[in-house]
Amino acid sequence: ISQSDINQAGHLTIGGCDAVELANEFGTPLVVYDVNKIKSQIEHFQEVFKNNDVDYAVCYASKAFANTAMYQLVDSMNCHIDVVSAGEMSMALHAGFPASKMTFHGNNKSLAELQMAVDNGIGVIALDNFHEIDLLEQVLAKSNAEIEVMLRITPGISAHTHEYIQTGQVDSKFGFDLESGEAERALQTVLKHSRMHLIGIHAHIGSQIFELNGFEMAANKLVELAADWKQRFNYQAKVIDVGGGFGIRYTDEDKPLKPEQFVDTIIKTIKQASQDHGLDTPAVWIEPGRSIVGPAGYNLYTIGSRKDVEGIRSYVSVDGGMGDNIRPALYDAKYEAVVANRPADEIVEHVHIAGKYCESGDILIQDQPLPKTQPGDVLVMLDTGAYGYAMASNYNLNPKPAIVFVDNGKATLVTRRETPADLERLDYGLDGK
Numbered sequence: 001i002s003q004s005d006i007n008q009a010g011h012l013t014i015g016g017c018d019a020v021e022l023a024n025e026f027g028t029p030l031v032v033y034d035v036n037k038i039k040s041q042i043e044h045f046q047e048v049f050k051n052n053d054v055d056y057a058v059c060y061a062s063k064a065f066a067n068t069a070m071y072q073l074v075d076s077m078n079c080h081i082d083v084v085s086a087g088e089m090s091m092a093l094h095a096g097f098p099a100s101k102m103t104f105h106g107n108n109k110s111l112a113e114l115q116m117a118v119d120n121g122i123g124v125i126a127l128d129n130f131h132e133i134d135l136l137e138q139v140l141a142k143s144n145a146e147i148e149v150m151l152r153i154t155p156g157i158s159a160h161t162h163e164y165i166q167t168g169q170v171d172s173k174f175g176f177d178l179e180s181g182e183a184e185r186a187l188q189t190v191l192k193h194s195r196m197h198l199i200g201i202h203a204h205i206g207s208q209i210f211e212l213n214g215f216e217m218a219a220n221k222l223v224e225l226a227a228d229w230k231q232r233f234n235y236q237a238k239v240i241d242v243g244g245g246f247g248i249r250y251t252d253e254d255k256p257l258k259p260e261q262f263v264d265t266i267i268k269t270i271k272q273a274s275q276d277h278g279l280d281t282p283a284v285w286i287e288p289g290r291s292i293v294g295p296a297g298y299n300l301y302t303i304g305s306r307k308d309v310e311g312i313r314s315y316v317s318v319d320g321g322m323g324d325n326i327r328p329a330l331y332d333a334k335y336e337a338v339v340a341n342r343p344a345d346e347i348v349e350h351v352h353i354a355g356k357y358c359e360s361g362d363i364l365i366q367d368q369p370l371p372k373t374q375p376g377d378v379l380v381m382l383d384t385g386a387y388g389y390a391m392a393s394n395y396n397l398n399p400k401p402a403i404v405f406v407d408n409g410k411a412t413l414v415t416r417r418e419t420p421a422d423l424e425r426l427d428y429g430l431d432g433k
């Protein structure tokens with residue numbers, strides 16, 4: 001938080017809006033996104049591709065955060081998206097997002113989901129396993145349709161040098177294994193299916209990654225594979241999709257490169273390796289989720305009760321918690337926070353920010369430095385935009401928060417707050433009525 005984020009009232013501002021006024025107007029807990037931050041990160045990605053003069057697609061990984069407005073915003077930025085369920089596909093279509101710019105991912109896509117993808121003309125299916133190839137072939141034959149596909153490869157890059165949420169290691173549940181020849185069998189299978197058009201290969205090695213070398217290794221592996229397949233099967237990959245995973249800063253412990261610096265290295269690695277192997281440079285696709293929405297998101301809470309455990313610690317409780325952000329409880333994820341109505345007040349203590357859920361583990365932040373606070377103050381947790389609302393639950397039957405987009409001082413309610421009636425809408429009574 002810098003001085004320029006504080007207005008004349010002495011309040012924190014988000015995207016030109018007074019955070020205290022947002023809390024008053026829309027209630028808390030509240031999820032707020034700064035539209036300009038989302039846009040500028042997407043633009044940074046697009047610039048780095050243009051500077052490197054390579055064909056590309058920025059595919060926003062919508063699992064990080066999706067609602068109708070977000071799909072529309074991403075569409076207005078000429079992005080593709082990655083979807084992983086009928087739910088994401090359906091909401092994106094409902095938002096008017098072009099089906100042709102969607103890539104459908106997942107390790108267990110159902111027959112119904114594949115049928116939906118084919119019926120709606122989804123751009124690319126990222127094939128993950130042989131069962132899915134069979135299912136897709138059934139759907140295509142029945143519908144007399146064709147579709148573009150990619151093969152998801154497990155590049156065998158394990159985290160021996162990095163600590164991250166791994167997905168690229170040999171024992172991952174995702175993708176076709178390289179070493180065992182599985183990937184090659186998948187290639188041969190897909191090439192035999194004339195209704196599937198294989199546009200390229202894909203790997204995603206993990207999330208919240210800080211080191212460059214994992215991406216370099218993956219990029220090199222994918223190009224080597226493409227070169228091998230060109231030579232032995234005369235198959236030329238048009239696209240190399242390196243997935244997402246570019247790490248962001250949550251606290252001072254994190255010192256990531258800028259997301260676009262990761263991408264710059266990936267592009268240069270792919271270009272160089274392609275040249276070394278005598279391949280035409282393929283289009284480079286990326287699938288960033290967290291880096292696009294994480295820093296743009298803010299969770300606003302109202303401070304309530306307080307408990308001082310003599311000589312040990314103090315808890316300051318807020319009106320949300322693990323239901324709207326499970327990452328601290330699930331991953332021990334760290335965040336920073338500020339008090340919106342006194343952001344510049346002198347820090348007087350370190351406290352645990354406790355959620356309201358009936359679990360001791362529902363602590364949003366441990367040892368948060370705070371000024372003197374009182375009930376009714378508005379606490380703003382920073383950088384909550386990725387995998388926060390997206391992983392929200394109705395635990396304790398708490399309704400999910402509302403979502404507001406702020407854009408140059410203008411606030412728009414884009415998802416309304418859930419109500420108890422929303423939670424009851426699926427239920428019948430004991431009598432089944």
Ligand code: LLP
Pocket residue numbers: 061064082105165204206207208243244245246287288289290291327331386387
């Ligand atoms: N592409 C694929 C195929 C993925 O599986 C993922 C994330 C992404 C792209 C986007 O990765 P990102 O750029 O957001 O790191 N819930 C966890 C993160 C799970 C990531 C799952 N896959 C968390 O809250 O940290």
